Amino acid sequence: MLIIPADLSSLLRTGMTRSLSSLLIKVATAGLTYIAYVVLSRTMSGLEYGTFAIGLSLATVLAVLAGLGQQTAILRLWPEEIAAGHPDRAAAAIRSGASLTILASLATAILLIVTAAIGAAVTPITDGVLHLYACAVLILPLALAEYQSSALRAQGSLWTALVPRDLLWRTALPLAVLLLAGYGIALTGPQALLLAAGVLLVALAGQSLLARRQGRQLVPALRGVQAFWRQRGQLSRWFLYGAVIDAVALNADTLLVGLQLPPDAAATYFNASRTAGLMTLFTYAATLVIAPLLSGYFRAGDRRKAQAITTVSAWSGFAFSLGAFAVFALFGDRVLAIFGPGYADGWGVLLLLSFGLLFDAGTGSSRTTMMMTGHERAYVAIAGVATGLGLLAQVAIIPAYGLLGAAAANMMVRIATQLAIGLYCVARIGIDPTIFGVLRLARQPSAVRP
Numbered sequence: 001m002l003i004i005p006a007d008l009s010s011l012l013r014t015g016m017t018r019s020l021s022s023l024l025i026k027v028a029t030a031g032l033t034y035i036a037y038v039v040l041s042r043t044m045s046g047l048e049y050g051t052f053a054i055g056l057s058l059a060t061v062l063a064v065l066a067g068l069g070q071q072t073a074i075l076r077l078w079p080e081e082i083a084a085g086h087p088d089r090a091a092a093a094i095r096s097g098a099s100l101t102i103l104a105s106l107a108t109a110i111l112l113i114v115t116a117a118i119g120a121a122v123t124p125i126t127d128g129v130l131h132l133y134a135c136a137v138l139i140l141p142l143a144l145a146e147y148q149s150s151a152l153r154a155q156g157s158l159w160t161a162l163v164p165r166d167l168l169w170r171t172a173l174p175l176a177v178l179l180l181a182g183y184g185i186a187l188t189g190p191q192a193l194l195l196a197a198g199v200l201l202v203a204l205a206g207q208s209l210l211a212r213r214q215g216r217q218l219v220p221a222l223r224g225v226q227a228f229w230r231q232r233g234q235l236s237r238w239f240l241y242g243a244v245i246d247a248v249a250l251n252a253d254t255l256l257v258g259l260q261l262p263p264d265a266a267a268t269y270f271n272a273s274r275t276a277g278l279m280t281l282f283t284y285a286a287t288l289v290i291a292p293l294l295s296g297y298f299r300a301g302d303r304r305k306a307q308a309i310t311t312v313s314a315w316s317g318f319a320f321s322l323g324a325f326a327v328f329a330l331f332g333d334r335v336l337a338i339f340g341p342g343y344a345d346g347w348g349v350l351l352l353l354s355f356g357l358l359f360d361a362g363t364g365s366s367r368t369t370m371m372m373t374g375h376e377r378a379y380v381a382i383a384g385v386a387t388g389l390g391l392l393a394q395v396a397i398i399p400a401y402g403l404l405g406a407a408a409a410n411m412m413v414r415i416a417t418q419l420a421i422g423l424y425c426v427a428r429i430g431i432d433p434t435i436f437g438v439l440r441l442a443r444q445p446s447a448v449r450p
Contacts, residue, residue, distance in 0.1 A: 025162045025285070030278050032170035034338075037274060039174040040192055041267065041339045043181045050263025051189030053270035055135040057251040057258075059193070062112065062135070063142035064247035066105040069239030070097035071150040073232065076372055078154035079296040091217045094151050096228035098220035100236075101147045105140040112136040134193035141200040145169075148207060148218060154292050155216050164207035165200065172199045238376040245383045246367070249413070250277075252391055253406050260398045264342075269403050271339050272346035275332075276353035279324040280361065283317030287365050294365075295372040303430060311437040314364025318435050321361035328354050349407040356411035363422040364433040370421060373429050379421060386417040 041049045074097050081090035116132040145165045152161035173196055177187065187195065211218045229236070254273060258266035290309045297306040328335065332351060333344040370379040390413030397405035426432045432440045 029166040036174040039177050046264035048189045050267035051131045052192045053267050054258040055131040055193045057254040059135045059138040061247045061251050063139050064243045066108040066143045068100050068104050069236040071146045072239040073236045074151050075154050075291045076295045079292045092224050094217040095221040096225045099225050101143050105143040109136040109139045130190040134190035138197040141197050164203040169200050169203040241380040245387050249387045256394050268346045272349040279321040279357045282320035283361050286313035287368050291368050298373045307441050310433040311441050314435045318361045321358050325354050325358045349403045352407035352411045356414035359415045360418050362435050363418040366421045366433045369425050369433045382420045383417050386413050
């Protein structure tokens with residue numbers, strides 16, 4: 001039996017308290033997101049909802065690309081600069097990161113609009129390009145929401161970081177859809193994307209005002225951006241590559257299904273994918289808390305505390321995911337039926353995706369451990385190769401095996417990726433972020449067995 005020393009006990013209690021707060025927000029977020037998707041799927045035709053799903057998935061990937069890695073970089077740079085006694089540099093990093101996010105988002109949106117217009121002029125597109133124009137409008141709000149959340153979390157402001165996007169936006173969106181439906185207005189896919197963008201911008205404006213009143217750093221400034229990019233650009237690029245790989249791994253299969261199968265098939269896959277994603281609630285919530293802590297402890301050379309927080313994070317996330325997997329295995333068809341008639345057919349897809357995510361939860365915060373300890377290049381190499389091979393496999397598999405083929409490829413790639421990065425963390429970083437990290441923690445010099 002392991003006795004937890006007093007210093008670690010206090011650390012873990014604090015971390016768990018903040019993780020539970022984060023989890024409460026994320027549980028509410030999941031419920032509100034589910035309600036939003038259910039409301040949209042039941043008030044829109046299968047074709048329009050599928051178009052919305054494709055547009056949202058594309059906007060998510062492009063928003064991550066437009067973020068230039070700043071949403072991850074600030075979680076590492078802020079605690080590093082503060083620990084080094086350079087609060088001015090920490091503040092400059094936030095201002096520059098915000099400016100880069102806005103500028104890159106606008107450039108990405110313009111590029112998408114121009115590309116879609118040229119494509120429509122050259123080759124007739126069956127479903128039109130309006131959803132691509134609407135997708136372009138959504139890029140800036142999504143990218144800025146992710147960056148502002150990371151910047152505020154880095155400064156220790158969890159509730160201000162999460163509530164505007166995760167609660168207010170996701171509450172207002174379905175209410176607006178229901179209000180319009182009450183007047184007999186059924187949204188098209190592009191209209192739903194535009195509504196999501198508008199509501200999110202309002203939530204972000206409120207977040208910025210609240211952060212300013214709290215004295216948090218958040219306002220962008222062009223001054224110093226070039227110097228920041230010269231100094232931190234290489235680091236940011238690797239964070240960008242990692243973030244894009246993660247976004248592609250999460251959303252590309254929906255896009256590939258939409259390209260190779262009818263839009264209503266993409267809607268079925270989208271619903272199953274988002275339902276399976278509920279399994280990662282606690283893992284993600286814990287990661288939001290431990291990322292800046294892990295960076296700080298690792299830079300300070302305190303591997304014992306770094307191991308402790310990753311171990312607790314892994315076990316709490318895995319326990320939650322295991323319970324969710326059991327629910328999906330027994331009642332997954334009923335859960336999916338909430339979206340409307342026909343969506344229960346995605347039960348097999350849900351099970352395959354869920355099993356991959358269960359394995360993911362067992363490996364804990366492996367990705368965060370690599371990103372926060374200076375091993376982002378290795379992560380990009382491992383995850384990038386695996387994701388690329390997975391996409392090639394899905395391109396070949398989907399026409400023959402449909403949704404189940406796409407889900408099976410996703411599951412196998414996720415398992416292979418998580419296994420590889422988990423082993424890397426153990427061998428190269430000296431931290432075991434998986435559920436087996438408890439064995440390493442038990443061998444720490446200050447952990448005493450009775």
